[in-house]
Amino acid sequence: MAAPAHLLEIEGFWTREFALYLHEHQHPGNRLTHLLGIPIIVVTPVVALVTRSWAWLVGGLVVGWILQLLGHRLEGNKPAFLKRPVSFAMGPLMVTVELVGYLGLRPAFAEEARRLSAPASAPAPPQGVTGPPPA
Numbered sequence: 001m002a003a004p005a006h007l008l009e010i011e012g013f014w015t016r017e018f019a020l021y022l023h024e025h026q027h028p029g030n031r032l033t034h035l036l037g038i039p040i041i042v043v044t045p046v047v048a049l050v051t052r053s054w055a056w057l058v059g060g061l062v063v064g065w066i067l068q069l070l071g072h073r074l075e076g077n078k079p080a081f082l083k084r085p086v087s088f089a090m091g092p093l094m095v096t097v098e099l100v101g102y103l104g105l106r107p108a109f110a111e112e113a114r115r116l117s118a119p120a121s122a123p124a125p126p127q128g129v130t131g132p133p134p135a
Contacts, residue, residue, distance in 0.1 A: 003020050003023060007020050007023055007117060008020075012109060014113075015109045015112050015113045015116070016113075017084075017086055017087070017090055018090060018093065018094070018097070018109060019113035019116045019117040020080070020084065020117075021080055021087055021093075022113055022117040023117045024075070024077060024080040024087070025080070025094070026119065027071070027074050027076075029074040030071035030072060030074050030075040031071075031098075032071070033067040033068065033070050033071030033074070034067075034071055034094065035095055037063075037066075037068045037071070038064070038068070038091045038092055038095045039095060040067070041060070041061060041064035041065065041068075042092055043060070044056060044057060044059075044060025044061055044064060047060065048060070097110045
């Protein structure tokens with residue numbers, strides 16, 4: 001899935017990179033596997049160091065990466081970091097932004113990235129508006 005030109009032209013680094021990451025991760029199943037797999041990948045080395053267990057390290061990384069690859073299989077694309085290495089950092093950032101969003105915190109760069117990366121078939125919400133449209 002090639003990145004649309006309007007996303008590549010976004011001036012702010014974090015907004016642009018997050019919008020590109022969101023563009024590559026639109027399928028809800030892919031988003032879910034990332035919300036589960038990325039924390040496993042990030043936490044696994046710490047747990048392995050504390051427990052001094054190679055089994056934790058190998059097992060956690062294998063499970064986390066399988067979840068990532070399963071998500072990209074659902075999405076029908078390759079992991080974004082294979083195309084844009086900086087996307088490797090966007091995964092943990094996306095998870096952090098999603099989790100703080102559940103607490104009601106909405107970083108401005110992430111909201112702008114969501115607006116700009118919304119699929120053309122779905123109207124982008126006005127700036128500052130979050131959540132589904134009223135019924």
